Amino acid sequence: MIAVLVIILGYMLYRGIGAINVSFFTDLPKPVGEPGGGIANAIVGSAIMLVVAILLSLPIGVLAAIYLSEFGHGWFAQTLRFLTDVLAGIPSIVVGIFAYTLIVIPMRSFSGWAGGVALAIIMLPVIIRTTEEMLRLVPQSLRDGGLAVGAPKWRVTVDIVLASSISGIATGTLLAISRALGETAPLLFTALGSSLWTTNLERPMASMPVQIYTYAISPYDEWHQKAWAAAFTLVAIIFVLNVVVRFLTRSKHG
Amino acid sequence: MRLKSRLITTGMLSLALLAGACGGASDGPVKPGGESNSGGLAIQGAGATFPYPLYSKWISEYNKKNPSLKIDYQSIGSGGGIKQITERTVDFGATDAPMNDEQLKAAPKEILHIPTVLGAVVVTYNLPEAKNPIQLDGPTVAAIFMGDIKKWNDPKIAAMNEGAALPDKDIAVVHRSDGSGTTAIFVDYMAKVSPEWKDKVGVGTSVNWPTGIGGKGNEGVSGSVKQTPGSIGYVELIYAKQNNLSVASIKNSAGKFVTPSLESVTAAASGVAARIPDDLRVSVTNADGEASYPISGFTYLLVYKDQDDAVKAKALVEFIWWALAEGEKMAADLGYSALPPEVLTKAQAKVRLINVGGKTFVP
Numbered sequence: 001m002i003a004v005l006v007i008i009l010g011y012m013l014y015r016g017i018g019a020i021n022v023s024f025f026t027d028l029p030k031p032v033g034e035p036g037g038g039i040a041n042a043i044v045g046s047a048i049m050l051v052v053a054i055l056l057s058l059p060i061g062v063l064a065a066i067y068l069s070e071f072g073h074g075w076f077a078q079t080l081r082f083l084t085d086v087l088a089g090i091p092s093i094v095v096g097i098f099a100y101t102l103i104v105i106p107m108r109s110f111s112g113w114a115g116g117v118a119l120a121i122i123m124l125p126v127i128i129r130t131t132e133e134m135l136r137l138v139p140q141s142l143r144d145g146g147l148a149v150g151a152p153k154w155r156v157t158v159d160i161v162l163a164s165s166i167s168g169i170a171t172g173t174l175l176a177i178s179r180a181l182g183e184t185a186p187l188l189f190t191a192l193g194s195s196l197w198t199t200n201l202e203r204p205m206a207s208m209p210v211q212i213y214t215y216a217i218s219p220y221d222e223w224h225q226k227a228w229a230a231a232f233t234l235v236a237i238i239f240v241l242n243v244v245v246r247f248l249t250r251s252k253h254g
Numbered sequence: 255m256r257l258k259s260r261l262i263t264t265g266m267l268s269l270a271l272l273a274g275a276c277g278g279a280s281d282g283p284v285k286p287g288g289e290s291n292s293g294g295l296a297i298q299g300a301g302a303t304f305p306y307p308l309y310s311k312w313i314s315e316y317n318k319k320n321p322s323l324k325i326d327y328q329s330i331g332s333g334g335g336i337k338q339i340t341e342r343t344v345d346f347g348a349t350d351a352p353m354n355d356e357q358l359k360a361a362p363k364e365i366l367h368i369p370t371v372l373g374a375v376v377v378t379y380n381l382p383e384a385k386n387p388i389q390l391d392g393p394t395v396a397a398i399f400m401g402d403i404k405k406w407n408d409p410k411i412a413a414m415n416e417g418a419a420l421p422d423k424d425i426a427v428v429h430r431s432d433g434s435g436t437t438a439i440f441v442d443y444m445a446k447v448s449p450e451w452k453d454k455v456g457v458g459t460s461v462n463w464p465t466g467i468g469g470k471g472n473e474g475v476s477g478s479v480k481q482t483p484g485s486i487g488y489v490e491l492i493y494a495k496q497n498n499l500s501v502a503s504i505k506n507s508a509g510k511f512v513t514p515s516l517e518s519v520t521a522a523a524s525g526v527a528a529r530i531p532d533d534l535r536v537s538v539t540n541a542d543g544e545a546s547y548p549i550s551g552f553t554y555l556l557v558y559k560d561q562d563d564a565v566k567a568k569a570l571v572e573f574i575w576w577a578l579a580e581g582e583k584m585a586a587d588l589g590y591s592a593l594p595p596e597v598l599t600k601a602q603a604k605v606r607l608i609n610v611g612g613k614t615f616v617p
Contacts, residue, residue: 031311032588108342110298192300193328195310204298204326214329217471218307219496219589 009235016228024229029195029211032220039230041197043237045112045206046181048199049191052116053123053180058173061127068128069135070157081132088125095121096186104190112198112205115191122183123176130172134165167249174245178238184209208234294322295569301327301335301348302435303471304373304490305553308588309348312581316573323569332435333459339365339556345570347556350435351459352535364559366604367534368574369552371582372591374491374519375440376549377502380479381406383421384500387513389414391505392447392540392548398486399427399444400451401465406484414505421484428478428487431468433459439551440488443539488549491519492589506548507540518547519591527596534600550591557608564610571608571615578602 023036030037064084068077099118104110138161146156162169187193192204193214208230215227299309306329313325330338332349339347340361352367377395379388390398394410397403403410407420430437438459445452455461469475472493479487479499491514494501503511512518525541540548555574561567578593578601585592593601606616 029310031314032307033311034314104343105341110300110343188330189334192298192330194326195313196296196324196326203296204328214306217303217329217473219472219490219493220307221496223307 009232012228012232012235016225016230016232019222019225019229020232024226025233028197032218032223037226039206039208039211039226039233041194042206042208042211042230043233045191045194045198046208048201049112049116049119049187049205049207050177050180052113052201053119054173054177056117056120057123057127057176061124061173061176062131062169064128065131065135066157066162068132070153070161084125084128087121088129091185092118092122092183093185093188096189099186100189107202109202110190110192110204112191112201112203115187115205115207116201118186118190119180119183122186123173123180126176126179127172130175131165131169134168134172135161137168138164170245170249174242177241181238182209182234184213188213294324295566296324297326297345297566297570297573299325299327299346299348299555300330300338300344301556302332302350302553303329304350304435305348305371305590308371308581308585308590311584311588312577315581315584316576320569323573325573331433332438333433335556339558342558345557345566346574348554349556350551350553351438352552352554353556366557366559366607368555368557368578368604369534369593369597369601370555370577371585371593372519372523372538372550372552373436373439374514374547374550374591375436375443375488376491376494376514377486377488377504378476378479378494378499379486379502380481380483381421381423381500382483383419383423384415386415386418387501387503388418389503389505389511392443395502395504396444396448396451398425399429399463399466400448400455401427414511423484426482426485427463427466428469428475428482428485429463429466430460430475431470434471435459435551435553436472436488436490437461439537439539440549442537442551443549446540495589504548506544506546507542508544508546510544512545512547514547514549516586516589516591518545519550520594522546522548522550523552523591523597524594527594527600530597530600534604552593552597559607559609561608561610564613567608567610568615571605572617574605575602575616578605 024038025043026040027036027038028041029039064080068081072080095118099114103114103117142160142164143156146160187207187210191207193210194204194206198205212227212230212234215223215230306327309327313327316325317323332351335347335349336353336357338344342362350373353365358365377390390411391414394403394414397410404425406423406425412420441455441457441461445457455464467478469478472489475487475489476493476497476499479485480497501514503513506512521543522538522541525543525546526536526538530536538550538552557570578598582592582598606614608615
């Protein structure tokens with residue numbers, strides 16, 4: 001496993017190292033033939049859309065998971081669980097078309113909002129299912145203990161069940177984030193991409209996967225190199241995110 | 255306690271992220287197609303992949319003169335360009351194959367085709383045995399891509415390449431697997447020179463290929479041809495050049511074998527200039543003229559003739575006007591064939607038509 005990761009990272013670095021320097025992370029893309037140029041707007045764009053996606057999907061996802069694990073037992077919960085699985089299996093390009101129809105066409109403009117919503121839909125089932133699994137791991141005896149000292153069910157859910165599975169929820173969210181960060185298809189027809197500084201969510205917005213795609217299909221070696229460098233950056237960011245969240249939520253048992 | 259402090263850290267982290275996002279969002283509301291508070295007017299274009307490097311160069315150069323105007327072009331493919339201008343999600347579209355009548359009818363208002371540069375489709379092959387460039391005529395190329403000619407030493411190929419060492423090797427056909435303007439130009443030429451092709455395969459951005467393997471995008475076909483000895487495929491000229499692929503000379507309608515080059519493609523455009531229709535939707539394949547390379551086509555900008563927003567329309571017209579006047583000079587450096595003067599004049603005439611309520615903007 002580690003060997004495969006090292007080989008992939010190493011090869012991306014080998015192909016892209018020539019394009020990596022400070023300006024690669026601080027500058028805007030430049031046309032072919034001009035030296036320098038970077039992917040700063042794509043990094044920022046990806047981050048902004050990801051924050052939108054997290055704000056939309058995390059509360060809904062965690063609430064749905066709490067319902068499924070703590071409250072829902074009947075046919076409705078079964079249906080919800082089934083629909084979540086269906087949602088997880090929908091190809092991401094279809095999610096993109098959905099967001100395009102829902103947001104881009106009425107607004108008559110590609111936008112960061114549309115990209116964020118598309119990513120949120122992709123993250124949602126991952127968050128729901130992982131969180132539900134984590135909540136179920138909390139021993140029933142802990143819940144019973146809480147109830148036995150007279151705490152109402154909502155206190156038990158928040159202070160015992162949620163609190164003791166926080167690191168699991170974080171891990172699930174992280175999985176969802178990693179999945180969303182690498183998605184190109186749902187962004188192509190929602191956020192579109194941009195070669196400008198875009199922090200305005202109502203305008204088309206650059207993102208790393210779309211920028212990689214644009215560079216990779218070009219005829220120029222210099223842009224291919226940038227695609228490799230951007231791909232390496234993307235994987236590195238996901239890797240660092242993983243490490244940071246692992247560190248923040250490391251289990252108190254070890 | 256530790257858990258609590260961790261929760262607080264996580265909370266603060268997400269708050270910081272949130273603040274960042276809001277900072278971004280608080281640039282102020284922007285009506286699509288209106289003015290952006292973060293610095294002047296914004297114009298959005300999207301479409302064909304082929305001219306993307308050139309358009310981004312134009313935009314970058316134009317931006318140096320007009321720093322307050324934000325223009326952006328995204329390469330989403332010719333089909334995407336047509337779709338998005340029709341849906342009016344962009345201010346201008348771009349396509350390699352002109353819109354057909356049906357597509358024009360689907361648009362809410364009249365769309366103008368403004369040619370910018372030309373692209374050539376080259377027949378590329380991987381045959382280490384052949385020392386000199388191979389020469390082919392249209393019907394032979396059609397027969398190869400239909401699977402009727404199966405060997406490199408076929409008498410038909412040998413007849414056009416006297417003295418060339420053609421091996422007794424199977425021909426491996428590589429074509430595009432995705433819909434593409436490149437395919438549209440290539441099969442348009444095939445249909446013109448081969449009645450059999452017209453009957454059996456037809457034309458369009460994607461066709462039902464009788465034989466061969468598919469590659470995604472120009473880069474996919476280039477890659478397959480590069481790795482497969484005995485293969486033949488078709489790609490945009492610039493991809494063949496950048497990948498150092500062998501390129502066949504093709505016999506034009508005047509009976510001359512012509513190597514694809516920026517000049518021979520511009521010559522082909524001159525060859526059709528006399529019979530170009532009013533809406534400039536024309537096929538450049540099999541053009542007249544001794545120096546004309548026969549497989550090429552215009553790439554177009556798609557713009558609504560009647561615009562709503564005067565400020566924006568003015569900026570858009572000025573940019574296109576500049577592109578045709580000054581931008582054309584940058585085309586050759588990036589591997590694009592510039593418009594011949596007679597077509598350039600016709601393109602400029604189209605730009606003059608863009609108006610808001612009858613008011614035009616050309617200087």
